[in-house]
Amino acid sequence: MKLLKIGISGVRGIVGESITPRLVMDFAGAFGTFVNAKPVLVARDTRISGPMLHAACASALLSSGCSVLDLGVCPTPILQLLVKPLRAMGGISITAGHNDIRWNALTFVSRDGTYLNSFQGAEVLDIYHLGKFKKVTTDHLGRIKDAERAADTYFEKLADFINAASVAKAGLKVVIDACNGAGAPFLGRLAETLGFELIPINHEPNGFFPHDPEPRPRNAQQVVSIIKAVGADVGFLLNSDVSRVSIVTEMGESLSEEFTFPLVANDLLKDQCGPVITNLSTSRMIEDVTRSRNCPLIRTKVGQSYAIQSLLQENGVMAGEGSGGVALAKFQPAFDGFLTMGAILEAMARRGKKISELVEELPRYHIVKEKIYCPPTKIHSVVNEVKRFFHKHDLDTSDGIRVEDKHGWVQVRTSGTEPMIRIIAEDRAKDRARQRADEVIHFINLIIK
């Protein structure tokens, strides 16, 4: 079975199997038809397959009459922010985020700089399935324009938004592991903009990932091993397109990626109150934080597109996910790793506290995340059957199945990006979290067999 995941705002697969020039051109042609011969931003992360997808996208966009504003290797949140100032009708970011090097994907960005919502995504998909792409004659073809300099605009906006003066005054020393991804070429700019001392690791944008580009403790060994030795104040891990961040404390503790969002929220909600958006798989930490600040918390399905749509509809303050993605409405409606790091550094500087002290302010939960391979053709029916296991409980079925009680919760859902069933369990007590997950996993294994 070839792996191909078509989501609301993009298409993801394994290069050489499902990701072929033809497929990329058909999707980019559908997107070009959707935006109807207007300029489109194109960026990619550092994956070695990136230039193939980039060339295929460019060709198909030109053919549909769209000009290509080429950002080269560039993080998705920078592309998203630039859509409006560059007067583009949308963007395509070529990145598979946290997936390993075999994968690549197209993410479609709307004229507002957000991931396509479900209506826009459905329209692109309809055009794709119809297979009738706009084809213009020679005189109406688009052109490729180099837009790499436009990233300056992003850092100017970031400098305006974050209180760089106070960050600079704190004299922070920061380790960042860019996993040789799209963030790598921009780390120096970030440090300059925010005024911290940078110790970069894995900052060669060469497309070889030294570890899986997923910011989480098991990929944090390198940061952990140096952070005390160099006397850094904090360490960060980025995914390949800088939409997710995880944190390592100055003590060398690698925090679960679940901490990133509540850490930012805990500080930000002191100054501004309003709805906070998260998904159904995210830790309860955020519930405690929002409750203490009297802000409403809204839970959506998993995926940046859902969270951001809700953020805009509910006029929210911020949105975030347990995977380490955080969006602040006042900056831009997008999960933005550079902004996230900036917000955390600002909190440390402003409050004069160490990162470990800020973490101490958060309640501690234990979260267990597991995944089980399941053939894509029966994945939904398997998840559906899990209802039988929980027949005595109240079920939340807005994204898979979620069961909650006083002490914790467990969720079973299909992955949006891989043919996997994800099981997430959380509890105050470590062994109970483990037990919640293990019971369901056992049941699922019986069904699959």
Place this chain on the structure above:
Amino acid sequence: MKKVSSLKISISGVRGMIGDSLTPQLAAAFAQAFGTYVGGGPVIVGRDARPSGTMIEQAVIAGLLAVGCQPVDVGVCPIPSFLFLTKESKASGGVAVTASHNPKDWNGMKFISRDGLYLTPHQTEEFLDIYHQGEFYLVEPERYKGLRSEPNPVEPHLKKLLSHFDVESIFRKRFKVAMDCGNGAGAVLAPRLLGALGCQTVFIHAVPDGSFAHHPEPLPENITEICRTVRHQKADVGFVQDADADRLAIVNEKGEPLGEELTLALAVQYMLGKNPGPVVCNLSTSQAIDDIARLSGAPVVRTRIGEINVVDKILAMDPRPVIGGEGNGGVILPDIHPCRDSFTAMCIILEYMAASGKTVSALQKGLPKYFMIKEKVEGSAEQAYRLVNLLKKKYEGQGKMDLRDGLKIQMKDHWIHVRPSNTEPIIRIIAEARRPEIARAAVRRLKRQIAAFRQKM
């Protein structure tokens, strides 16, 4: 007549119309088939100056990367420089995005072997088999090769030209040259070459943007502007390149076009004067070539129409021919590279002018005088085949017949040639004689005959 198909897949590559048949998907599929055929390695990718070149080039790059090749992007590049680079750089092959002299709305791809030559008919067959089977060798990303770019792809070609020709004697003359690059790829190299040869230059249409101020085929009716320029600027010679810079037309110092047949004739006269040896050209090329070669005692070998046929013959012959080419302004000098090359042609003409001390019009006077008529009538390849059989009977015993490409009949004071076009659903008629009225009469007679045969065709 049936509608002209907007997609042509033939021994000269793929051609199609932008916004219609030639899509990114099609271009990428051909590139994947080609990458599979050459089995990986570096593949040179370039384009002529057409505005649609970038779109097709990007598709070709995507296709090559997907099958594990390393595309070497050379951007806008004249085709002879491209072929030379492919050979010199030891690449696995090349894909040139070009539609030669077709109008602006067309584009296409030519596929080039590791020797820097267009694929032979046999190679094309193998390659097209892979395309039609549609099973390309897609590699996993661990085996992807990066994309390279070559900012100065004309350098090896320029060096070769400057080391081969007598630069010093041309330089001393300080010729004034009016040059029309036709907004084609030739503009990338022409200023550098003429500068290195010490020429004073007046350029028109020298921005390689494919805007094609005039039709990109250097026929006399398309080049009136350069003729004026030669007169006004009092230039010693005027040159006109076609869109991909393989063909050259010449204008004398009086501002009169020589006619495309005379480019090869002049070149052959000079080259054989230096070094007598065999000449190769196609069946439709002027008889002037035979007269010139006879003076040097050199044999002339004729081939079917199509550059690859001339080149194949050149490569197969021993001793190696001195020069070859086509009557359309395509000059091939095997010592440089076995391909049509407008830059080589310019060097030959300038060296001839320098060595002889004569004006172009004086050199023109020294050539045998012939009058050629080229016409076409509607008709498919199938109809052309029937027509040839009918004409063969009709003209029985009136001359020496050659059936290698349609029908060519050599008569006492003229010859006629009837053949199907390789690129369009038409039948070409060519006649040549020393006197215009004889050529005209031969064409009239032939066309009458064809009209009479219409029902049987």
